[in-house]
Amino acid sequence: MRKNISLTLLLLALGISAQAQVYLNVLKFGVKNDSSKLATEGIKKAIATAVKQGGGTIYFPAGKYKTGPIELKSNITIFIDAGAELHFTDDFDAYLPMVPSRWEGTDVINFSPLFYAYKAENIAIKGRGLIDGHGKKWWAYSEVHVKNIPTSKWQEEFKRLNKDVLAPDLPGWIEKGFLRPPFIQPMFCKNVQIEGITIRNSPFWTVNPEFCDNVTIHGVTIENPHSPNTDGINPESCSNVHISNCHISVGDDCITIKSGKDRSGRKRNIPAENYTITNCTMLSGHGGVVIGSEMSGGVKKIVISNCIFDGTDRGIRIKTARGRGGVVEDIRVDNIVMKNIKEQAIVLDMQYAKTTVEPISERTPIFRNIHFSNITAQGNQAGYLNGLEELPIEDISFQDLNFDTQSGFVIKNSKNIQFDNVHVNTERGAVIKAENSQQISIKQVLTNKPHAGVPILDFSNLQQVSIQGNIPLVPSDIYLKVSGEKSTNYLMGDNNFKNVKTPIQTSPEVPVGFNQ
Structure with missing residues (x-):
């Protein structure tokens, strides 16, 4: 009875109806929580079982899990409990076959992201647990370091699958090596939630929804120390995105x-x-x-x-x-x-x-x-x-x-x-230094640290300038310096420059009547 009550309370805490949703503990699918066995297939079976019943929650109790990529399907929630750690393998072969992806804004076929979803709805990754991407091995293949890495089977496979890719204007980017996968990348999905978890050591961008609608990322901690291109949260070409209460410290x-x-x-x-x-x-x-x-x-x-x-x-x-x-x-x-x-x-x-x-x-x-x-x-x-x-x-x-x-x-x-x-x-220098611009409005722009012989405003070749309502309180040498033969149409009004030695300083090339 106590177990049933506890399960019901947990489901209610997750916002899941006990009658409407399936709750599956991965340990019942041959998954080990001591890292002694790769959990990829067991997790896949748990997800498939939930999908057959219309969806559900895949539950990871406390422990340490080692896994390959995880693909979410519609109506699936991954719940990683406090004390649970998912460690993703750094065996590159585990992320084959390559899948439709996007890499720095270019559509490609690439390694599977660590968490992946494609055209799914109502998906979530939640909990107070940890997911670790073990990205160090991947980082060696960043475009910064790849010069010393020989051609690999992964690079050849990437080239084979991307012969017709619409590459960026900069040529040669594919030849830099293969492209590292993002950590979490749902694509063309709707109603996506990522909440509460701690994420660290991403191979590449960390949370990277693509072409998704209604994305919520809440209370997530991301830590990617001393690592290339490991951006924290990169929602790309998405609509209706909500990011709140997150703590982020990353390498990009x-x-x-x-x-x-x-x-x-x-x-x-x-x-x-x-x-x-x-x-x-x-x-x-x-x-x-x-x-x-x-x-x-x-x-x-x-x-x-x-x-x-x-x-x-x-x-x-x-x-x-x-x-x-x-x-x-x-x-x-x-x-x-x-x-x-x-x-x-x-x-x-x-x-x-x-x-x-x-x-x-x-x-x-x-x-x-x-x-x-x-x-x-x-x-x-x-x-x-x-x-x-x-x-x-x-x-x-x-x-x-x-x-x-x-x-x-x-x-x-x-x-x-x-x-x-x-x-x-x-x-050092002016508060605002502007050049080759127009329609500039300055109102109540001040400094408490003017510098000897240095203007507060240093403008060159500006047109249609309004400087009004400025009252410098700290004595200064120059408020406005004007230079450039294209300077014209300055409007000055309601300023009090009694604490300024030279309110306006002009260079010889400035047209006469520039401030009329």
């Missing part, structure tokens, strides 16, 4: 939003849209939350809030390059704390890769309607906006920011950029 970007790369991404043309990211902490990683650079299908309607980045290389990073195409728009970032940022707190870079100017076409990416508010940051550089000469970044706002950084904002090739109530204390 912590959370990245993508939608395909170059020709392959544009052909699919499936955007990443309707994402919410909230209440997460990010430690080691190249970026806290990153969009791109593979965003050829577009990224839109994204909200990022209530997060802490502590020790990442960058905070919010949006990156692309000519050749990608795609539109990034309708992005909101609010209530963020960033500490110990090694590079930039905020990056919008449309020249992530070196390219030359070309006519505007489907290859031309677009950044627009992106807004940042209520952010505290400490680190190297406040921000970097770098648009394209042929198509600038457009409609960006910064409101209620408090930054303490080595250097300030740098803005190039941008349009309609607004700063409102922005306080930046730098160790």
Whole structure:
């Protein structure tokens, strides 16, 4: 009786009806919880048994399991209990035959992901247990190290299956070796949940839903130390994604939003849209939350809030390059704390890769309607906006920011950029240095650490500039420096510069009457 009551309580805790769902303990399918036997076939049998009965929960009690890849089917929940550890083998042959996959935004046939699902519905991986990808052996095959690795049977198989792949614009990428599999990759799935588990040592990207709808990732811990390309959570070309209460420390970007790369991404043309990211902490990683650079299908309607980045290389990073195409728009970032940022707190870079100017076409990416508010940051550089000469970044706002950084904002090739109530204390240089841009609005932009002979605003070749409502409280030498023969149409009003020795300093080439 007690066992039946305990089972019923557990099922209720999982949100499963005892009458409607099957509950299967993997130990009853010949699986060993002492790592003495590979569990792959036993897990497969448990899943097949549940599928025959309409679905159910595959339960891993406390213990240590060794397994190959696990493929989820519709209406299947994997429940990894506290004290349970799933250790995935690093025998590459276990991940054959290769399956339809996506690798850095390109459709390929590749090794099976460690957890895989294809066109399934109502799937979940839950619990307080651990899954370990044992990625170290895989990491040696990253494109960074593969130069010294001879041709392998896996590389030959990959080439055989991908003869007609629509490769990225950069030639030769397949010849770098075979491609490592992601840890968790559901493809074309609906109603996906990943909750509570701890994930470590992923071979490649860790949680990587592709073309999925209604994805929830909640309370997950991801740890991938000192490892190449082991991004934390990368939902790609998905819709209605909810990421919350996660803790991430990885060898690449912590959370990245993508939608395909170059020709392959544009052909699919499936955007990443309707994402919410909230209440997460990010430690080691190249970026806290990153969009791109593979965003050829577009990224839109994204909200990022209530997060802490502590020790990442960058905070919010949006990156692309000519050749990608795609539109990034309708992005909101609010209530963020960033500490110990090694590079930039905020990056919008449309020249992530070196390219030359070309006519505007489907290859031309677009950044627009992106807004940042209520952010505290400490680190190297406040921000970097770098648009394209042929198509600038457009409609960006910064409101209620408090930054303490080595250097300030740098803005190039941008349009309609607004700063409102922005306080930046730098160790060197101007608070905002902008060039070759237009429609720049400056309101209540201040610093408590002005530098001798250095302007707070350093503008070159800007048009349609509004500087209003600024009242520097700390004595400074120069508030605004204007240079460049294309500087024109500055509007100044409601400023109080009594604490500034030189409110406006102009270079000789600046046209007379630029501020009329």
